[in-house]
Amino acid sequence: MPAYTASKFAVRGLTQAFAIEMAPHNITVNAYCPGFTLTDMLAHESDALYGDGSPGSYIQHAAGMSKMPKAEPHVIASFISYLCKPEAYFITGQSNSICGGLTMS
Numbered sequence: 001m002p003a004y005t006a007s008k009f010a011v012r013g014l015t016q017a018f019a020i021e022m023a024p025h026n027i028t029v030n031a032y033c034p035g036f037t038l039t040d041m042l043a044h045e046s047d048a049l050y051g052d053g054s055p056g057s058y059i060q061h062a063a064g065m066s067k068m069p070k071a072e073p074h075v076i077a078s079f080i081s082y083l084c085k086p087e088a089y090f091i092t093g094q095s096n097s098i099c100g101g102l103t104m105s
Contacts, residue, residue, distance in 0.1 A: 008033075012095045019093030028092035030083050035099025036060065036070040069100035 011031050019029040036042060036056050044058040051057035056070050079098050082088055097103055 015095055016093045023092065026089075028083070028089060030091060030093070031095040032076070032080055032083075033095055033097045033099065033103075034071070034076045035097070035102040036068060037076055038070050038072050042070070065102065068102055071098065071100060 015029055015031040022029050036059075038055055042056040042059060044056075046058040047053055047055055049058070050061040054070070060068055076098055079096070083091060083096075
């Protein structure tokens with residue numbers, strides 16, 4: 001777990017440092033941190049035995065996080081699409097959690 005945690009903090013630090021470096025060029029730099037996203041990677045053969053049986057039910061049960069919301073990929077993509085718009089010029093150097101409240105920071 002320490003290596004995984006360190007890599008997450010590294011992404012946040014690099015995002016902030018690169019945002020400062022790119023600011024003079026009017027380039028924004030952000031990271032996004034998605035939570036449970038309904039993709040094939042989330043599916044497990046034991047899903048039918050846990051929770052509501054939907055994809056990710058087993059992983060949520062194993063992690064002790066039952067009843068957490070899961071997003072469809074278009075939800076994550078929509079947020080990223082917004083960050084690419086000119087209106088998002090004032091959002092930079094941020095690690096954005098798109099996790100349905102799974103983590104708060």
